[in-house]
Amino acid sequence: MTEVRSPRPRADPEALIASARAGNARAVGRLISLVENRSPELRPVMKAIAPYTGTARVIGITGSPGVGKSTVTSALAAAYRAAGMRIGVLAVDPSSPFTGGALLGDRVRMQDHATDDGVFIRSMASRGHLGGLSLATPQAVRILDAAGFGLILIETVGVGQAELEIASLADSTLVVVAPGMGDSVQAAKAGILEIADILVVNKSDRPAAQQAVRDLRTMVAMGNWEGGWKPPIVSTVAVAGTGIDDLTEKIGAHWSWLASSAELARRRRARAREEVAAIAVAVLRGRLGGLPGDSRLDELAGRVAAGQLDPYSAADELVSG
Amino acid sequence: MTEVRSPRPRADPEALIASARAGNARAVGRLISLVENRSPELRPVMKAIAPYTGTARVIGITGSPGVGKSTVTSALAAAYRAAGMRIGVLAVDPSSPFTGGALLGDRVRMQDHATDDGVFIRSMASRGHLGGLSLATPQAVRILDAAGFGLILIETVGVGQAELEIASLADSTLVVVAPGMGDSVQAAKAGILEIADILVVNKSDRPAAQQAVRDLRTMVAMGNWEGGWKPPIVSTVAVAGTGIDDLTEKIGAHWSWLASSAELARRRRARAREEVAAIAVAVLRGRLGGLPGDSRLDELAGRVAAGQLDPYSAADELVSG
Numbered sequence: 001m002t003e004v005r006s007p008r009p010r011a012d013p014e015a016l017i018a019s020a021r022a023g024n025a026r027a028v029g030r031l032i033s034l035v036e037n038r039s040p041e042l043r044p045v046m047k048a049i050a051p052y053t054g055t056a057r058v059i060g061i062t063g064s065p066g067v068g069k070s071t072v073t074s075a076l077a078a079a080y081r082a083a084g085m086r087i088g089v090l091a092v093d094p095s096s097p098f099t100g101g102a103l104l105g106d107r108v109r110m111q112d113h114a115t116d117d118g119v120f121i122r123s124m125a126s127r128g129h130l131g132g133l134s135l136a137t138p139q140a141v142r143i144l145d146a147a148g149f150g151l152i153l154i155e156t157v158g159v160g161q162a163e164l165e166i167a168s169l170a171d172s173t174l175v176v177v178a179p180g181m182g183d184s185v186q187a188a189k190a191g192i193l194e195i196a197d198i199l200v201v202n203k204s205d206r207p208a209a210q211q212a213v214r215d216l217r218t219m220v221a222m223g224n225w226e227g228g229w230k231p232p233i234v235s236t237v238a239v240a241g242t243g244i245d246d247l248t249e250k251i252g253a254h255w256s257w258l259a260s261s262a263e264l265a266r267r268r269r270a271r272a273r274e275e276v277a278a279i280a281v282a283v284l285r286g287r288l289g290g291l292p293g294d295s296r297l298d299e300l301a302g303r304v305a306a307g308q309l310d311p312y313s314a315a316d317e318l319v320s321g
Numbered sequence: 322m323t324e325v326r327s328p329r330p331r332a333d334p335e336a337l338i339a340s341a342r343a344g345n346a347r348a349v350g351r352l353i354s355l356v357e358n359r360s361p362e363l364r365p366v367m368k369a370i371a372p373y374t375g376t377a378r379v380i381g382i383t384g385s386p387g388v389g390k391s392t393v394t395s396a397l398a399a400a401y402r403a404a405g406m407r408i409g410v411l412a413v414d415p416s417s418p419f420t421g422g423a424l425l426g427d428r429v430r431m432q433d434h435a436t437d438d439g440v441f442i443r444s445m446a447s448r449g450h451l452g453g454l455s456l457a458t459p460q461a462v463r464i465l466d467a468a469g470f471g472l473i474l475i476e477t478v479g480v481g482q483a484e485l486e487i488a489s490l491a492d493s494t495l496v497v498v499a500p501g502m503g504d505s506v507q508a509a510k511a512g513i514l515e516i517a518d519i520l521v522v523n524k525s526d527r528p529a530a531q532q533a534v535r536d537l538r539t540m541v542a543m544g545n546w547e548g549g550w551k552p553p554i555v556s557t558v559a560v561a562g563t564g565i566d567d568l569t570e571k572i573g574a575h576w577s578w579l580a581s582s583a584e585l586a587r588r589r590r591a592r593a594r595e596e597v598a599a600i601a602v603a604v605l606r607g608r609l610g611g612l613p614g615d616s617r618l619d620e621l622a623g624r625v626a627a628g629q630l631d632p633y634s635a636a637d638e639l640v641s642g
Contacts, residue, residue: 042633043631043633046631046633047631047633047634049631050625050628050630051628052628054626054627054628064385064386138632180501268626269619269623269626270622271626272622272623272625272626272632272635273622275625276618276621276622276625276632276635276639277606277636277639279632279635279636280636280639280640281602281605281606282636283636283637284605284606284640285598285602285605297594297597297598298590298594300593300597301591301593301594301596301597302590302593304371304593304596304597305589305590305593306375307371307372307373307375308371308372309371310364310370310371311367311459311593312363312364312367312368312600313368314593314597314600315598315600315601315604316604318598319601319604319605
């Protein structure tokens, strides 16, 4: 029998891993697709790559829509690439019915790096699933790490929960704000200060930039930085490349602090802890669904919605099978 | 033996429920504290109130920091209160180390209603816990519903995951934007259009307001509104009360549409489904932690962080005990 060539041959995990580690971007992309598709092949892949993980530095970039996160991410990727590093970029977007995922604007901006094998860019849709980001992103990070990308940038949209999650994934978390996007009270309200390792005031050529820096400085001064690292405030105009040198310097300083304190090991253990717990819960939820079937949950939910049953009793019934 | 009076007597669930249903705001507050403290007394409370639930209308109000959600919420509360309804307001804030929860600004704005027994206001900290909002908020809604608040407003900060969660909690979801806070591409990027039942352009006295409305209109026109409801766009200046009548009218129209279609029942079943599943997962997670103890997860996480073990095998070990 002759083997027929197909445009998408079935993935052989071992061959894919070897190819990805040899620098093949397509193989890296296919491994990450296994994550997105929650493929059963993911288990052997994760097992095989475990020994190759743990060397990459992970930088999270977050902030409200419109502050210029993609531009900051792209400028950082360019700067680190110029320094000879291999860069992985994960853009975690809530998917939209209008775009089906990443938006054209980001794609265009990211095009700067499109033909460079030393920069791997992937847009991942979080699709609004609770825990979607916390499950898929660390696994994609794991793959990029094992494939030899020394620096991984994770850009995520949103404040609140998604943002707090990114902080638990990254070694260093950059929170990007823009002048005039809301006053300092709003910044505190978004809960961003407590997760920032570095605060970036982007679009700092705007008139309100000095005020934004002052407000952030006051709030940082009010904070309690027991761990020993007080977030510096960096002003950038990422679209023009202004301030990116200062930013990479501060990121370097944060990395040095992490590595010289117990904090790096602590963060990475905490990250692994979250990841293992998330997988364990997914396994357990799978068992829930696999009991008398999802129809059981539907039936219980209907009784709860009708006020015939309280949600705790329903959960107990569900868990006990 | 004589019973000694204490400033915080131990809660008697039955008495608390009766008192809450009779209109005692303090009793309502203490029941909601049981939710926040994850008290074991919550179970009997939820069981006892189940028959009284299902009548309240739940309106979610979300959007980026700085758009004026609190002001819109307060204006809506005032409008519905003037119409004789009893209103419950839950403000879900990511807690910040700088404030310990709700911010003074919101408190001050909400003061308008502070002395009115027909308006119950509670600030809940989501504290960044994954699933925190999805667990606690529906239970607080349940308590307000059983206590006879006919309309419940849930205000939440943030786009992305938290925002998507609010949509699953509410009968009607209002997404508030402000002119100049980001262009339409950013609005789509935040994934807000797919969850909005009504789009509110607040601060519409700003120069960019017309452009914001046009952008949203274009994007709504591009959407696929198979369910039969196409989100209207309402312009408000909530701080001056402008446009609030129009907004309550659109909320009424959405409610009529929900009630006359199968959508209301569908949403409420889906809400109960999420709630039951979240409790079931919490129960299962509790069992995980209760196995050989959290130290087991720590030990496994340490091996994963060191690259000695993959996270799937670690999760399997954890789940199998």
